[in-house]
Amino acid sequence: MEYPSKSLENLIEALNRLPGIGRKTAFRLALHLLRAPAAETRALSQAIGQLQETTHYCTTCGNLADTTQCRICANPRRHTGVICVVAEPQDLLAIERTGQFGGLYHVLGGVIDPLAGIGPEALRVAPLLERAALPETTELIFALSTSLEAETTAFYLARKLEGYPITLSYIARGIPVGSELEFTDELTLARSLLQRIPYSAKAAGE
Amino acid sequence: MEYPSKSLENLIEALNRLPGIGRKTAFRLALHLLRAPAAETRALSQAIGQLQETTHYCTTCGNLADTTQCRICANPRRHTGVICVVAEPQDLLAIERTGQFGGLYHVLGGVIDPLAGIGPEALRVAPLLERAALPETTELIFALSTSLEAETTAFYLARKLEGYPITLSYIARGIPVGSELEFTDELTLARSLLQRIPYSAKAAGE
Secondary structure (H helix, E strand, O other): OOOOOHHHHHHHHHHHOOOOOOHHHHHHHHHHHHHOOHHHHHHHHHHHHHHHHHOEEOOOOOOEEOOOOOOOOOOOOOOOOEEEEEOOHHHHHHHHHHOOOOOEEEEOOOOOEHHHOEOHHHOOHHHHHHHHOOOOOOEEEEOOOOOHHHHHHHHHHHHHOOOOOOEEEEOOOOOOOOOOHHHOOHHHHHHHHHOOOOOOHHHHHO | OOOOOHHHHHHHHHHHOOOOOOHHHHHHHHHHHHHOOHHHHHHHHHHHHHHHHHOEEOOOOOOEEOOOOOOOOOOOOOOOOEEEEEOOHHHHHHHHHHOOOOOEEEEOOOOOEHHHOEOHHHOOHHHHHHHHOOOOOOEEEEOOOOOHHHHHHHHHHHHHOOOOOOEEEEOOOOOOOOOOHHHOOHHHHHHHHHOOOOOOHHHHHO
16 A cells, blocks of 8 residues: 555554554554644654663562662562562553552563473573572462463472472462353363352451 | 553553553553564654654645655646545545545545534635636545535535536445445435436446
8 A cells, every 4th residue: 555655654664563553553543643742742752762771670570660670679668578470560560450469579571381482491480589588588479370381380480489488379260250150161160169268257348 | 550660651651642542552562662672663763753744745635745745646647637525634545545546636634613613714625726726627526424514515615616617526425335235224325315326237347
């Protein structure tokens, strides 16, 4: 297809490379940017241009950060004894949004996936073992998804952490809050049965 | 919500201002750009930054252009006698994609919409009248949508063009190709009946 101007074509092609942005959406966005206030397009252009240079990874937990330490590790009010192990920074953010976790995180940077050529050495496993050996560490919570790769990763880590004087746990799998029992898939339902928890007035009331 | 880094937050906010890009999509795009090759993010940043400075509007037809003349008006193989009147550059592109039109265009820059404060003086009406008065111009085709505003615009233009020695036409409204008669809405079906065209072997065969 022939575009009316070279600069529009350049932008459409650049936008089209983004995940989930097809040609039509790219074109619509480009036309929007063409008419948007100059300050808005400048802000977007600069934000994209500066992103990689100004974003760092926390040397402790691997989370995205402004400097060498992320905001969570730098927060003195966070509980340093419990470390929540996640695959990616977006998983960390999902847990933060719940507002239910006051400990620290450890971002692995992915999960073990032999088919994609990702072995344990590609993940931040060694720093995790170091942190697990710290005297203040009491518990690691695996907050990984339910994929085969994620379960393999949890299994691998649990093996590596054998003998450490810490508690290992993982987030519960079960029927999602608000979902109907009859429409829950069999695997999830089976798991929620196997991993049933003692009914107590406290748990029911909360 | 607290984002892990200021630069990521800036980008998410800038992306979130684009039409159809919510916070979640903005976040996903930002994470993609964080990991994308530097050349890719640089290309996108520059394409956005340079768009408004390097995109011009054709002084003849109002289409987007690299210079003061668009590629269509500059093309000597286009038929200069027939001018297709459209509201926006994207309408022009939609018609170009059909490959069925070899004439020139005129982009109005919108349609008359009193409720939005858009009167005829905000559109490129005067240049259209000038072009309609040129000796080589034989026909104007209104390729406007079927909204009330678009029909008002066509009516307004037709009034203004009364007495010009040219043919005025508008693109056919009817049942879309490939659609079922029984599921076609009543207005469209009524129009396609009122504007029925003589059946000929030529039309049926094409």
